[in-house]
Amino acid sequence: MVQPAATGHVPVMVERITELLAPALAAGGTYVDCTLGLSGHARAILDACPGARLVGIDRDADALAIARERLADYGDRVALYEAVYDELPEVLAEDGTPRVQAILADLGLSSLQIDRRERGFAYSVDAPLDMRMTQSSGPTAADVVNTYDARNLARILRAFGEERFADRIARRIVSERASEPFTTSGRLVSVIAEAIPAASRATGGHPAKRTFQALRIEVNRELEALEGLLPAALDALAPAGRFAVLAYHSLEDRMVKRCFAEASTDRAPRDMPVVPPALRAQFHLVTRGAERPGADEESVNPRAASARLRVIEREVTP
Incomplete structure (x- = not known):
């Protein structure tokens, strides 16, 4: 064992x-x-x-x-x-x-990477939206959610997260960032959860799991x-x-x-x-x-x- x-x-x-x-x-x-x-x-x-x-x-x-x-x-x-x-x-x-x-x-x-909160990989804690495996270079997850248009955000959520509510989540992210850019995971998790229908939030694990997977894959290619x-x-x-x-x-x-x-x-x-x-x-x-x-x-x-x-x-x- x-x-x-x-x-x-x-x-x-x-x-x-x-x-x-x-x-x-x-x-x-x-x-x-x-x-x-x-x-x-x-x-x-x-x-x-x-x-x-x-x-x-x-x-x-x-x-x-x-x-x-x-x-x-x-x-x-x-x-x-x-x-x-x-x-x-x-x-x-x-x-x-x-x-x-x-x-x-x-x-x-x-x-x-999972256990160090400051790396931003975990959706269960509020942390900076980083997600870079190579911390010295490249765009962060915050850069992606704050600069990609709704179409491209939805594309990576579908392709890399297999998220069936990709369009809804992408539109909500773009709408919310207009008033204030995303900097931490906690606010992003809340926005994702609000974009998913209540019935679907109760099944399939954490509502932000697929979005965070997609962002991580995109950030680290x-x-x-x-x-x-x-x-x-x-x-x-x-x-x-x-x-x-x-x-x-x-x-x-x-x-x-x-x-x-x-x-x-x-x-x-x-x-x-x-x-x-x-x-x-x-x-x-x-x-x-x-x-x-x-x-x-x-x-x-x-x-x-x-x-x-x-x-x-x-x-x-x-």
């Missing part, structure tokens, strides 16, 4: 991820954690695979600083880089490691970054190398599912009796569909409830 770490941070599906990635690192090699966060997964992999080294990537300077302290005992087995995960090719070039044995992308928010990461990670895998992705909402998971399905499918016509080696799939699926956390883990770590895990492996070609 998964137990909380001494720090209170509980990495999602850490035992299963370690079980699935460890075979690729049995003879050593490089493990890339594309979303290092507080380093929970990385520590588990390094402990389970004493011959492996870590290339840790995170766009959040605060997370990297904490991870650097927590990983200090591993010495030169660890190299950390401040970058967005779609910059994987550049990171590996700088590291001098063109091919790696295992890669993990945990696409959820880190505990650090998360789906664009994921679109760049997926082919780059597959290309970086050595033979028998494995790539694991933890997704937390359907938009991410659909992208991963589609990419993995294409990579693990032969490119020859279906009626071809013998598939030439050049047209054979270069990868095969390790997991059947998306694996989910068990009830025991969800009871310890409610944040794991929406997680979906998929793993793919590069074929060993003669």
Whole structure:
């Protein structure tokens, strides 16, 4: 049963991820954690695979600083880089490691980002409307809600939040900001709730959940970054190398599912009796569909409830 770490941070599906990635690192090699966060997964992999080294990537300077302290005992087995995960090719070039044995992308928010009120990710507390994973640059959530017109606001709420009341919420935001710009999450949450019909507010979770998800994705260009990461990670895998992705909402998971399905499918016509080696799939699926956390883990770590895990492996070609 998964137990909380001494720090209170509980990495999602850490035992299963370690079980699935460890075979690729049995003879050593490089493990890339594309979303290092507080380093929970990385520590588990390094402990389970004493011959492996870590290339840790995170766009959040605060997370990297904490991870650097927590990983200090591993010495030169660890190299950390401040970058967005779609910059994987550049990171590996700088590291001098063109091919790696295992890669993990945990696409959820880190505990650090959720728990630090001033970061503005949580809709349950009143905080500045920031939501940037890279705090030193880029537009904030306040910039989005205060400058996008109603049409564009509705577009991102539908596309990134799958919010069925996107038009109503967008119009209410534009109307309310005319008298006073939005600066904190508390006022935005109230406006969102007022825009949603009362009957719908009582079901489907917190009324601001989908809007906050959409704003976070827009601010951090998360789906664009994921679109760049997926082919780059597959290309970086050595033979028998494995790539694991933890997704937390359907938009991410659909992208991963589609990419993995294409990579693990032969490119020859279906009626071809013998598939030439050049047209054979270069990868095969390790997991059947998306694996989910068990009830025991969800009871310890409610944040794991929406997680979906998929793993793919590069074929060993003669």
